[in-house]
Amino acid sequence: MIRNTRQRTAVNAVFEELEGFASAQEVHARMRAGGDSIGLSTVYRAVQALVDDGELDSIRTDSGEAIYRRCSTRHHHHLVCRVCGRTEEVEGPTVERWADRVAGEHGFVDVKHTLEIFGTCAACHAPAEPSPVDAPADQR
Amino acid sequence: MIRNTRQRTAVNAVFEELEGFASAQEVHARMRAGGDSIGLSTVYRAVQALVDDGELDSIRTDSGEAIYRRCSTRHHHHLVCRVCGRTEEVEGPTVERWADRVAGEHGFVDVKHTLEIFGTCAACHAPAEPSPVDAPADQR
């Protein structure tokens, strides 16, 4: 049986008022800062329970930390500023179709995909930037 | 200056004879098992050096472990079978253009993206058909 506890409700609430991603530790810190008393273990447990329920989506950062977002409703992707962390949701039928087609051509079925776009947003890009023409060489 | 050392060559060799992904620890274990004496730190260093050189590609597993793969240096994406772990490289100008355009529309610059497609490959999807080309043993 699964109980409704103060802590579980509170974790849920954090993600409701949150935009973008948060790691378990951030959730914990935020709750502590907000006056809630909660253990780190409990945050992990609550977050994982929410993931199991499909209410949260989890991905990994490059550093290996798990971060969570509330957005399981409709399919979309994220555009993340690598400086300030601001996240925008974007949709793209184009890329959905492309992925399905490519996978199909290789005989794959039951296809899912993950796509994250990283960049520097206009605000973060404004300050001192050495190269006016900053064409990254490796990506196209 | 960058030296050619026995260890670095050996790590490189492991990925040459390897298909698919391997974690740093797997590389270390494999080398030890093969009689090579090498430190774990050295494996991490060598692997990261190879990633920096663009000779290896690194991603994270769901468990947070970093795994590495030798793949072509040009930009591409991976189509991964969630059953056997077989990986195919795919390219898609379409999706590159889409990502750049979408990011640009939001004022983002210096844009990169990651895209992984997961599915079940034809061989693994066939109900009672034991595929002649079976999964490599230690794929994730």
Next chain:
DNA sequence: CGGCATGTGAGAACTGTTGTCGACTGTGCG
């Protein structure tokens, strides 16, 4: 209300990764 399965939380333990530092060794030079 009372019983008890379930949840909590502080801290220990664990895992993967990175840092440290003395010893070692390719590499370039004479």
Next chain:
DNA sequence: CGCACAGTCGACAACAGTTCTCACATGCCG
């Protein structure tokens, strides 16, 4: 060839994120 030395090695410590442990608390059901 041999020497100097910067780059490298490797055992181990340190670290961060996550999971586990276990005594105690608490929501749920009758």
